[in-house]
Amino acid sequence: MTALPGILAEIADVVGFEAAMAIADARGGTQVYIPPEPDAAHWLSQLIGGEAARAVAERLTCGVGGRRVDLPLGPAGCAARIRAEVDRLLSEGCSERDIAMRTRYSIRGIRRRRARLADKGEDPQLSLL
DSSP, X not given: OOOOOHHHXXXXXXXXXXXXXXXXXXXXXXXXXXXXXXXXXXXXXXXXXXXXHHHHHHHHHTTTSOEEEEOOOGGGSHHHHXXXXXXHHHHTTOOHHHHHHHHOOOHHHHHHHHHHHHHTTOOOXXXXX
């Protein structure tokens, strides 16, 4: 499962990964207002359901007052999709040049991605044997 940034991780703790991703897909990259008690007509209630929306609101506002939050794009963001594509191409054994041409990602960035994967034990380097 992909790690979520900041506030999306908090939301996922309360209502789960899928709901957090639905919120990121719908409103990621924008600032949203979370009331202390969202009603049925509020976008959050409509998106994830009333009970889940109230749980998110309680977590983010502590029931005290509304709060404006900047929602990150999360894994739905363009950069995250490109990194995932680079990782996939590395695991398939594509050359750095081919990956750079297909993704518009720099060779330096590709080498960094390769090193990160190796640090995680997911070494995309092909065997010479």
